[in-house]
């Protein structure tokens with residue numbers, strides 16, 4: 001059978017079509033890199049489709065290690081800022097502390113939104129909360145919620161947290177002895193159960209018993225939020241990588257059954273208190289006050305703070321507080337195990353306070369008379385920040401071309417461009433923290449504090465959108481460390497890891513290894 005002229009023409013047309021589609025694909029999927037090629041900003045070339053995140057998407061590297069490598073790359077090491085591609089989206093990364101200060105503090109009004117987002121209609125519990133919500137609603141919501149974590153509220157919660165500290169030590173006492181007076185534990189699970197019990201008690205007025213019962217419902221649902229199996233991992237990645245598509249993909253920030261669990265608990269507890277008239281001055285009381293005051297969000301369209309919008313606040317406090325606090329606590333215990341001198345110094349400080357006040361150290365003494373404890377926590381949060389980066393989006397008024405970085409740089413950040421501040425990499429940059437991999441709490445001693453350059457230490461973020469629970473999280477860690485060290489000395493066990501690697505499918509810092517140690521009974525009097 002011979003080819004006709006029509007066959008040949010069809011063949012050419014197909015070839016042209018294939019080439020055109022291939023070109024179109026290449027054109028669309030390299031938008032990020034081509035954007036940076038045209039700009040005055042140094043950049044690291046990304047690949048088509050995945051941009052600079054191939055290793056993270058294939059789970060070959062953790063997001064922490066990947067950002068650290070980009071930050072350290074020779075191409076951008078000497079620049080104040082650099083460009084990358086988040087899939088196909090051009091994304092700016094800031095390196096220079098002065099620039100970070102400008103964006104996060106000085107001109108924070110133009111950068112108060114995060115890019116990460118979900119759909120307010122399809123996922124109201126995931127959207128109407130501080131983590132996700134966008135301005136002007138964020139500002140309003142933040143002012144409603146700030147009083148629920150004020151210093152006086154935290155002081156009120158102190159006895160409740162201290163009680164969970166006592167429960168934690170009791171749960172350790174109940175462990176079988178591996179040798180006389182020696183028990184072995186794993187700090188990640190211990191810390192997660194401790195912080196979950198704290199949240200249940202202080203925010204929801206419930207004893208969740210995670211420390212006694214490993215199958216507790218609270219622990220089960222907490223674990224589900226941060227379990228990054230393939231489905232959940234893809235969902236969480238979508239909020240970061242392609243927030244524009246989230247409404248079409250019908251994704252939700254919280255797993256559906258976790259949402260239902262929290263909704264039931266909160267609605268039941270609110271109804272119970274309204275019926276009984278009981279008041280504990282806690283988070284649930286703050287929510288009841290907002291509801292009864294007919295608080296609303298928004299100017300033109302007013303969204304009442306009740307129903308799902310109230311549940312959203314509780315769900316976020318649950319999500320934002322438990323994994324973060326337990327992560328820092330478990331790494332602090334791990335570093336104390338590996339650094340006996342630091343542990344000895346801290347136990348000496350605890351001993352002084354126990355001798356002065358007995359086992360019930362007052363709130364003020366914990367905060368004002370234990371400087372070394374504070375430095376141990378600060379150093380842990382430097383070495384192990386819970387997030388790889390802070391994240392913002394440029395949001396200039398409609399009609400403006402963008403945000404001018406002058407006098408620091410000629411670049412004009414276009415509206416809606418995502419901005420990353422790589423805190424993990426900055427915390428480990430020897431320029432700011434000499435010998436950065438060494439655990440050295442004295443960096444944060446009173447005498448050395450002025451050597452820390454502003455905007456190089458940001459474990460809780462900085463500026464108006466900083467962590468709302470930093471004081472409360474720190475208090476929980478302080479109580480746990482003091483209670484535990486008053487009774488036990490930490491020693492390396494055969495299972496204590498020498499070196500840590502990080503989980504490749506998690507957005508918060510989690511080690512692959514179990515953080516095991518021996519607890520040697522050694523009561524401080």
Ligand code: HEM
Nearest residue numbers: 130317320321324325459460461462465466467468469473
């Ligand atoms: C050691 C423990 C904690 C660490 C290291 C931590 C860290 C962070 C970080 C890095 C951010 C992002 C800040 C930014 O974008 O600039 C954040 C935000 C937030 N954190 Fe924490 N956090 C901790 C504990 C808590 C606790 C106990 C709560 C209690 C509710 C909490 C509630 C929040 C909220 C609501 C936000 C969002 C704030 C906003 O966007 O307005 N965090 N946290």
